Amino acid sequence: MGLLAYADYVPEDEPLLAARANAADLGGTEPVLPAVGAVLRFLACAVGAKTAVEIGTGCGSSGIWLLRGMRPGSTLTSVDTEPEYQRMARKAFAQAGFAQNQCRLILGRALDVLPRLSDGAYDMVFCDADVRDYPDYLTAALRLLRPGGVVAFNNALLAGTDLQDGADAAESSDDDDLADGGSDVAALVRSDDRLVPVLLPLGQGLLAALKRGD
Ligand SMILES: C[S@@+](CC[C@H](N)C(=O)[O-])C[C@H]1O[C@@H](n2cnc3c(N)ncnc32)[C@H](O)[C@@H]1O
Numbered sequence: 001m002g003l004l005a006y007a008d009y010v011p012e013d014e015p016l017l018a019a020r021a022n023a024a025d026l027g028g029t030e031p032v033l034p035a036v037g038a039v040l041r042f043l044a045c046a047v048g049a050k051t052a053v054e055i056g057t058g059c060g061s062s063g064i065w066l067l068r069g070m071r072p073g074s075t076l077t078s079v080d081t082e083p084e085y086q087r088m089a090r091k092a093f094a095q096a097g098f099a100q101n102q103c104r105l106i107l108g109r110a111l112d113v114l115p116r117l118s119d120g121a122y123d124m125v126f127c128d129a130d131v132r133d134y135p136d137y138l139t140a141a142l143r144l145l146r147p148g149g150v151v152a153f154n155n156a157l158l159a160g161t162d163l164q165d166g167a168d169a170a171e172s173s174d175d176d177d178l179a180d181g182g183s184d185v186a187a188l189v190r191s192d193d194r195l196v197p198v199l200l201p202l203g204q205g206l207l208a209a210l211k212r213g214d
Helices: 003-007 014-026 034-046 061-069 083-095 110-116 131-144 166-171 176-190
Strands: 051-055 075-080 103-107 122-127 145-153 195-200 206-211
Touching (some): 003 034, 034 122, 034 206, 061 075, 061 122, 075 083, 075 110, 131 145, 131 176, 176 206
């Protein structure tokens, strides 16, 4: 079995395919890979998530995966700077069968919005927006998560990180800002005793970490 078969093990269904098509039509936002989505759903289910924060709503793909793993009646709070993407996401959540009050969509820059969310009130935080801000999203996530909650970063290993080999780093050194964001968060998570990390080789790296209990 090839690697592709592993990646496609949990395929996208109609609502996810529609969300992906809307993202392609609008452009400028990239839905999570199906394999990343399947991990998000798994993690949300494993921690029994009732509340989650998503940074980077896009057209709703990752939100659907998260909500599908969360407990019945749960709430996803999702932040994005682009109203048109969030309009599409709202449609996608409805098409996937979720009630409007399960999806709290907040328009704005994540670093402006996150300080308004309550300490220790969330079971899961998923970061999929501006990689340069990932270290700040980590700080916010540590405040927002309850003990035993999980934070995940999509594309955590964007080019040039100290965890990549030299060849990969050289190839992608044309965007050092992005590289620095990804690099920082991978190193920060690995060295934080409050976190139990795992790095999965999906896309540009899916980094997840469980916040230890008190
Ligand atoms: C990779 S896409 C998210 C895709 C989405 N998670 C999905 O699976 O469909 C990144 C998103 O982050 C949003 N974004 C970029 N910078 C942001 C910021 N500073 N705060 C909030 N959202 C931001 C973009 O508008 C874009 O929709």
